[in-house]
Amino acid sequence: MKYVIGHKNPDTDSIVSAYCLAEFLGDGYKACASGNLNKETCFIFEKVKMTPPQALDLNKAENYVLVDHNFDEEMMDGIDKDKIEAIYDHHRLGGLSLRSPIHTRIEPVGCTATIIAKLYREAKKKIPKRIAEILLAAILSDTLEFRSPTTSEVDKEIAKELELIAGISCSELASKLFKAKSDIAGMSIEEVLTADFKEFQHYGTKIGFGVFETVDPKPALKKKEEILEGLADLRKKENVDLIFFAIVDILNENAYLILLSDKEKEVAIKAYGFKVGEDGIMELPGMVSRKKQFNPPILKTLENV
Numbered sequence: 001m002k003y004v005i006g007h008k009n010p011d012t013d014s015i016v017s018a019y020c021l022a023e024f025l026g027d028g029y030k031a032c033a034s035g036n037l038n039k040e041t042c043f044i045f046e047k048v049k050m051t052p053p054q055a056l057d058l059n060k061a062e063n064y065v066l067v068d069h070n071f072d073e074e075m076m077d078g079i080d081k082d083k084i085e086a087i088y089d090h091h092r093l094g095g096l097s098l099r100s101p102i103h104t105r106i107e108p109v110g111c112t113a114t115i116i117a118k119l120y121r122e123a124k125k126k127i128p129k130r131i132a133e134i135l136l137a138a139i140l141s142d143t144l145e146f147r148s149p150t151t152s153e154v155d156k157e158i159a160k161e162l163e164l165i166a167g168i169s170c171s172e173l174a175s176k177l178f179k180a181k182s183d184i185a186g187m188s189i190e191e192v193l194t195a196d197f198k199e200f201q202h203y204g205t206k207i208g209f210g211v212f213e214t215v216d217p218k219p220a221l222k223k224k225e226e227i228l229e230g231l232a233d234l235r236k237k238e239n240v241d242l243i244f245f246a247i248v249d250i251l252n253e254n255a256y257l258i259l260l261s262d263k264e265k266e267v268a269i270k271a272y273g274f275k276v277g278e279d280g281i282m283e284l285p286g287m288v289s290r291k292k293q294f295n296p297p298i299l300k301t302l303e304n305v
């Protein structure tokens with residue numbers, strides 16, 4: 001069996017794209033969960049009454065198809081890179097070095113699910129209703145209902161088609177998804193910090209960057225002290241040099257960057273040019289996207305040290 005698999009700490013796009021691409025490719029392909037599913041992902045699979053992908057024994061895979069990532073650091077531990085046969089993604093290239101040629105489909109769109117929907121369209125294959133609904137959910141989730149600057153015209157066009165097939169409007173589905181996404185009840189601080197946590201290396205510096213997207217940042221901001229303790233633990237555990245955590249206010253389109261120590265403060269000030277408040281938090285007006293807004297200035301800052 002060939003496994004279709006997303007990145008570590010999977011988000012809705014990683015799980016949905018793995019599921020739908022395995023469906024599209026058909027016989028011989030199976031979607032595999034790349035970690036615990038977040039509340040938003042659980043919500044959408046429950047809503048359409050489908051069983052989400054399960055974790056599988058990675059050693060048993062004949063081959064892998066990666067979705068929604070291409071960085072070494074984001075791949076599941078235990079993936080044999082010689083067995084990667086294809087990558088479908090919408091992230092910048094991360095310097096992956098392989099021994100053999102593979103298929104790649106990487107496009108600068110807002111969501112991997114958009115690329116999966118395009119595959120159906122190109123093959124003139126009808127998208128089943130429930131597949132349309134989960135693909136639409138992934139697009140709304142990754143683009144924050146088209147608010148994120150990662151959004152492309154293609155995402156909007158595909159979403160319109162999916163709305164019709166799924167029989168649900170973007171605004172109705174998005175508000176349900178965002179409610180599920182914002183719910184931190186019953187989650188430990190570590191779970192909140194790592195639910196959407198990515199690691200990467202640049203010019204010899206290891207960086208961890210967690211994001212929590214919410215329709216109401218207040219409850220998370222109230223937990224600032226716990227978040228700082230959690231970040232200190234996580235920095236040690238993940239052995240990263242710098243650790244950042246952004247609470248993203250989806251509806252007001254801004255972010256609160258929690259800065260653990262002077263090291264992070266210094267880089268954040270150089271990168272973004274905003275002041276750090278007395279509470280150690282930097283407000284980032286108009287910024288919501290790690291891929292397009294949070295990360296690139298940090299990379300640039302590390303290049304110029």
Ligand SMILES: [Mn+2]
Nearest residue numbers: 013068112142
């Ligand atoms: Mn994605």
